[in-house]
Amino acid sequence: MNNQTTEQLLDAIRREAAQLDIKTQPEPQPLPAEESPGQMSFEQRLRLPSKPAYHYREFLQFDDEAFVRNAFLCILQREPDPAGLQSYLNKLNDGIEKQGILAxxxxxxxxxxYGVRIRGLKGYRMIARLRRIRTLRPVAQRLLGLYRRICELPNTEEMNQYRANILQQLSWMSRQLQAAEHLTELSRQQVEQLKQQTGKQGEDNALLREENQTLSKQLANLSHKIAYQHQALATRPSIPAEPNSAKAPAVAPAIDDSDVSAFYVAFEDACRGTREEIREKMSKWLSYLTAANxxxxxxLDIGCGRGEWLQLLGENGYAATGLDINPVMVNSCTExxxxxxxxxxxxxxxxxxxASLAAITAFHVIEHVPFELLLRWTTEARRVLQPGGVLIMETxxxxNILVGxxxxxxxxxxxNPITPTLLEFLAEYCxxxxxxxxxxxxxxxxxxVSGNDPLTERVNGHLCGPQDIALVARVPEAEAAE
Known part of the structure; x- marks a missing residue:
């Protein structure tokens, strides 16, 4: 990745986080009052002293033209030419960070x-390189946000421990990004070899699509992980240090709900299937809702996940509401x-x-909850469904022995698995x-297993039969007349 790896990015972030208390040079002092400001040159009034190394924070005290001129004078050892000065002033006006211009x-x-070193910019430089790769721009933007937040944390023991935990997570992400980069390069090599050997463009496109889908899934998983860490860092309350308090013993940071939620989103993306595949599987249920009439x-869809079923319902004229306990899933739907x-x-x-709803659905949800809650769901659903309304629960x-x-x-x-017998009795009971x-x-x-004899058919039925089962239960139409 432009001769830089994301592992180097994380190494740079760690070093920068460790140098947060660096002391910058004092602000330049104006000449004594007896000298007329109008007669003083820029160098006399605002120029930083010349030296072989700076920290980028020394430049942040300047704005607009003073910032650009100091950057040119210190780094390039010359005044900015008119075109260069205007170009960088335009970038500042467009919201480009000063750190980005210094980098x-x-x-x-x-x-x-000239070999003038500007410390504290390695992270910004490598994040900028990530931005040049189109598929990694969202990841790079989230890394930049995390980098800024980490740099703002106070140097307390508690915050340093939390910073170390965040950096550990980022290190894991960097290794995954490296694997994704390797996969991309491997995909290019395989496509090139295939073109040379066969010349079949159709096979080339199929291979490229498959590799790109794999890469997209890995990048999506990383984005979810980064989103959770960014959310946790943004919402974590600061803990003021108590004066003269004894230091608490170091304790390994606990895994919180966001860690589990982030893992589950990544697991869903990797194993459940693409949005198009899920939409195709769920489209058959529309006929059951139409029949309810x-x-x-x-x-209502309980456990709406990424929103494929909600989207189908909306496209077919239903007013659909989704519920989920995973905030990233809910955010995906609202976006x-x-x-x-x-x-x-x-x-x-x-x-x-x-009697206020036409249908209630729950796809692969009921196996996640205790039976007591499932019973209460089913009872409440019976109350709120209109006569002819339908309850659909897939699990x-x-x-199938392999499933169970x-x-x-x-x-x-x-x-625990839920048997068909239990589902049927649950509907009857409620x-x-x-x-x-x-x-x-x-x-x-x-x-x-190959073969047509009764034993083979029975084995295939137990091992290769339906992997999912759904209960479709309706509220009696006769209630409309009661």
């Missing part, structure tokens, strides 16, 4: 002839213009009037009518 000047070929268009909130499902249902199918004994436990937040079980997503044919 640009000190990294130029002209500056190398309640006259209402309000739908798409969808209605979603960080709310408890039972509390939300209890606030709704009787992994334990009838293995793949169900890929997700560390799963509690007063639903015309409930049915829909079995979904069997393993592909090539996964099955």
């Amino acid at each position: 640009e000047l000190s990294g130029s070929e002209e500056a190398k002839r 309640t006259g209402s268009n309000r739908v 798409q213009g969808l209605t979603a909130s960080l709310d408890d499902a039972l509390t939300w249902l209890q606030r709704q009037p009787d 992994p199918n334990p009838e 004994s293995h793949t169900f436990y890929h997700d560390p937040t799963h509690r 007063g639903y009518a015309d409930s049915e079980l829909v079995r979904l997503h069997p393993y592909p044919e090539e996964a099955k």
Whole structure:
């Protein structure tokens, strides 16, 4: 990455964080009052002293033209030419940081002839290099925000420990970025080799798309991780040091909810499938909502995730609301213009009037909650659904031995599988009518054991049958007349 790696970026951030208490040069003093200010040159009034090394903070006391001229005089050993002066003044007016301008000047070929060092800019230089790669610009912007926040933290023991924890997280991210960069380079090499060997452009495009999808997933996971760390740093309250208090023993930082949430978002992106794949799988459920025909268009989706189902509902004329306990998932939905909130499902249902919703859905949610809560959800849903309204709850199918004994436990937040028998009885017990079980997503044919005898078919049924099952339960239409 332009001869710099993101690991170097993190090394630079650590060094800069350790130098936060560096003492800058004193502000230049004007000449005595008896000399007329109008007769003093720029160098006499505002110029920094000439020396072989500076810290970038020494330049921050100047603004506009004084800043640009000091940067040229100290770094390039000359006055700025008119075009250069105007160019950098325009950049300042456009919101470019002074640190970015100092990094640009000190990294130029002209500056190398003089060897003047500006400390504290390595992080800015390498983040700027990240920005030049289009796919990494969002990640670079979040890193820049974190870098600024870390530099602003006071040098207390508690804050230093927290800073070390953040930098450890960033170090992990850098290694993942390096892996992503390697994957990108490998993709380019493979495409080039394929072109030379076969000349089939269609195969080249397919390989490139596959590699780019993998890279996009990895970068999305990193963005989620950075977003959580940035949110945690921005909202963490400062803890004032107590004078004359004894130092507390060092304690390893605990893993908080944001760590688990960030992991779960990355896990979902890596294992659940693309947005297009999820939309295709969920589109079949639209026919069940149409069949309900309640006259209402309000739908609640519990555990809305990234919002694929909410988006489908909106496109088909439903007023859909999503609930989720993961703030990044909720933010993803609201950024798409969808209605979603960080709310408890039972509390939300209890606030709704009787017979006010057309449908309630929960896709791969009920296996995450204790049965007592599932029972209360189902009971409250029965109350708020209109006559003819439908409740749809999809969950992994334990009838499939591979699901019940293995793949169900890929997700560390799963509690226990829920059997079809329990789902059917739950609907009957809570007063639903015309409930049915829909079995979904069997393993592909090539996964099955070959053979047509009854034993082979039975084995294939247990091992390669539907991986998911859904309860579709309806409120009796007869309630409309009661």
